[in-house]
Amino acid sequence: MKKILLAILAMIILVFCVSTASAAVTLKTNINDENPVFGSDSQDASNPDAKESDDEEVYDEGSIVLQNNETNSIDVTDISYNYDYDFDGDELNISLVGSLPTGITNGSDGTLKLNARIPKDLDSVDADDDNDDYLQERAILVADAILTLNDNSEVTVPLYMQRENMLKLDKIDIDVGSESYDEDDSKFSEDVMVDETIDISVTLKNEYDSEDDNVEMDDVDIEIEIDDDDDFIIDEDSSISIYEEDEETLKATITMDQDNIKNKDYELTIFIEAKDENGAVHGIKKTYDFTVDRKTYDFVVDKAELYYDEVSCSRDNEMDIRIENRGEREDDEVSVYVENRDIGIDFKKEDIKIEEYDRDDNSYSKVLHFTVPEDLAAGTYPITIKVFYSGDKDEGVHADEKDVTLTVNNCVSQTSPDASTDDTSTPDNVNIGDDGQIEVTVPDEVMQEFGITETVEDSEGFTDSVGFVVLLIVLVAAVLGAEAALIIWLVKRPKV
Known part of the structure; x- marks a missing residue:
């Protein structure tokens, strides 16, 4: 029983000593993805295709400053490395510069210096699209330094490394109706109406030098994300390549599902991702806020289609029309007129009730049957659909208008082949x-x-x-x- 108690006591003392020793030495400055040990946002990376041999293998020296918070003097007796990330020891080639710090007294600092290779395929941005910082310029965690102290406790130091983002944003142009925005804006100053289109144009530059670096950007993609993006139709350009020092433009167009989209605030994010020839990921991320709004009354000709766009001998035809309310309020005095005097079309329907955009009865449909007169001359004839609300065409408000063109061709009959062409000749x-x-x-x-x-x-x-x-x-x-x-x-x- 006494031996068991002594063993438990020894374990408690050991744990206490390790935690105390670990707490005794702290990092004077936090090391993280914004404050790396190696490199910076302007750091070159190794490039096996570089013109200068010195640029083929690029190293950087980093410092880790330790601070003693206890009364006892602290020595760093050993250092080892953990490579459980994207690079192994041969790729990073981390080495100690000088000697391990010793004799770190209370309140004083000890500096540990390390040297490491900057790999050619080190990402300059966060390449994990599941992270909130996706495509943001960040240092990458490449290894851990495990320091052994003179009391046999250990301190683990994360080794972050950063390099320059070689994909640069020249400009962003965003056009919404008559308004324009750029990369310096964070929110559209005007509301975006449901029938407006958002046009995005992003001009990019490959910052690699054409003579010294010789590194092309491949698979440069643009991706647009909008929260609740099921209500948006997004058309993006396909992937492109950008040669050294060249500029290229990627575009995207955004329209809205006018039947379902809600009036509210949205967040639009532009992602540009590129991978260079050495395998490193570079990128750009920009975010904008905007508000979608609707008109109070917005009755539109949503559909106007002829069964036959052209007629000749057969003159029977029909037109399928649909009037839709995309506005916020209903109206029970909607009037619809379909007219063409030459063809003889003169349709009108007044006092139609059409509910607001998010109701089931937010539209009016009609199929019109008509026959084109036999003596109507060949030509093109516009059939006009007009919509008014709050009354008829004399007293109401004009909402929308659309022309559909019918082409009339001459009727040409076909004749049978001449029977006299049969060969009835006899042998000579x-x-x-x-x-x-x-x-x-x-x-x-x-x-x-x-x-x-x-x-x-x-x-x-x-x-x-x-x-x-x-x-x-x-x-x-x-x-x-x-x-x-x-x-x-x-x-x-x-x-x-």
């Missing part, structure tokens, strides 16, 4: 007389081919000769061909 060696008799002439070369002449002198007689047999075969074939030609002629001859 077949002659059909007026009396219907058919005469077939066997060419001389055919006769000669088979050795047939006009006079045959043979003791056996011509009828018993081979020539007679061949001639008989040729004549039979000719007769059969003539009969076929006669049948064709009888079928195709003109009817009397």
